[in-house]
Amino acid sequence: DAGVTQSPTHLIKTRGQQVTLRCSPKSGHDTVSWYQQALGQGPQFIFQYYEEEERQRGNFPDRFSGHQFPNYSSELNVNALLLGDSALYLCASSSYNGQQYFGPGTRLTVT
Amino acid sequence: KQEVTQIPAALSVPEGENLVLNCSFTDSAIYNLQWFRQDPGKGLTSLLLIQSSQREQTSGRLNASLDKSSGRSTLYIAASQPGDSATYLCAVHYGGSQGNLIFGKGTKLSVKP
16 A cells, blocks of 8 residues: 655745645545645645545635545645745545545745 | 644653653544654654544553543653654644644654763
8 A cells, every 4th residue: 555645745936836736645545635834833724625526625825726536636736826835735635534644745845 | 713732842852761742722622633743854654543532542652642621632752762853743633534633833852862
């Protein structure tokens, strides 16, 4: 079992650009959640996808959007990047019991 | 507002000491509570998960307790080792199995040889 995988590992973008991050859930999991972790802070919930729909959303602007595919993998898209979007983006997958398993994260740097 | 607080923010101990990390949460209607370990620049490794109906969980040198009524959890690490050096995050799961995690800011632990 490969666990939760994320790509890419690192990414450098310029202010105003758009970025797409990808996540493959653990085998047997149908729910994907995304978190943003700024340096020195705890992760903050962005949104959660289930059955290809956004089920819950945290306090993030509409520049943050996502998608879930029929194979349960997911994408996080961020438009009009700001310097403050620089962070570690974590993906977590879960199944019926809700326990979340995290991937290694994608480090996004906005210059 | 649901908030999770971790004290202390940083801790430095000599190898071999027993230590306690603290986590408090404002809303006692939790689904479960989880302790994670995070190495610098890396993802989260789950250490222990305590269901809302449980009082404690143990794994090796780690023991986590939960007191829902007082809104507190502790992570006890016995006989600390330099390899235990990392940031420890407490996360409270609200909203049932379909809910999300609320994290504290973490305790950065350094164990000196």
